[in-house]
Amino acid sequence: MNKVVVFTNLTLDGVMQAPGRPDEDRRGGFEHGGWAAPYAAMSSTGRSMDGTGALLLGRRTYEDFYAFWPKQTNSPFTAILNNMQKYVASTTLSEPLPWSNSTLLKGDAAEAVARLKEGSGQDLLVMGSGELVQSLMRDNLVDEYILLIHPLVLGSGRRLFPDGGTFATLQLVDTKTTNTGVVIATYQPV
Numbered sequence: 001m002n003k004v005v006v007f008t009n010l011t012l013d014g015v016m017q018a019p020g021r022p023d024e025d026r027r028g029g030f031e032h033g034g035w036a037a038p039y040a041a042m043s044s045t046g047r048s049m050d051g052t053g054a055l056l057l058g059r060r061t062y063e064d065f066y067a068f069w070p071k072q073t074n075s076p077f078t079a080i081l082n083n084m085q086k087y088v089a090s091t092t093l094s095e096p097l098p099w100s101n102s103t104l105l106k107g108d109a110a111e112a113v114a115r116l117k118e119g120s121g122q123d124l125l126v127m128g129s130g131e132l133v134q135s136l137m138r139d140n141l142v143d144e145y146i147l148l149i150h151p152l153v154l155g156s157g158r159r160l161f162p163d164g165g166t167f168a169t170l171q172l173v174d175t176k177t178t179n180t181g182v183v184i185a186t187y188q189p190v
Contacts, residue, residue, distance in 0.1 A: 053122030058129035059090035
């Protein structure tokens with residue numbers, strides 16, 4: 001059975017919105033975009049994309065990644081991301097999707113992901129995609145959370161675990177700290 005692994009940057013107050021660039025996601029007047037960049041924690045996780053079978057993305061993250069990564073000719077991640085299978089949850093996109101190896105999930109996203117989990121292969125890695133992650137949490141489809149928790153409080157922004165969200169008990173299975181103070185915590189649902 002395939003695992004769904006959520007891999008995301010968070011602030012201490014749980015904000016996951018726009019970690020990469022100032023203009024990444026300005027919904028709700030968010031003005032703190034690019035907050036994770038100074039910490040450079042992604043490369044410190046010890047996790048390789050090699051063991052990942054596919055990316056699982058929401059529409060907003062898919063479009064943002066597609067607008068950025070194929071143009072990064074000096075990054076080793078470009079070829080990996082271009083060649084990797086990408087599953088996209090969206091009710092507004094239609095096929096064919098523009099980025100190579102991209103498949104639009106049909107129907108209800110949680111049901112489609114449940115079907116993907118039934119396969120035998122490698123992990124399905126969810127990066128960003130807050131709304132998708134929250135829908136997967138409601139249906140108990142997340143097998144692991146790798147949270148890059150930054151020593152930063154923003155006070156506003158979209159959160160991974162919103163008020164009124166799904167109750168969950170998690171077990172810490174691994175932790176490490178980067179030299180910039182980011183705690184990389186790996187949790188699994190109990």
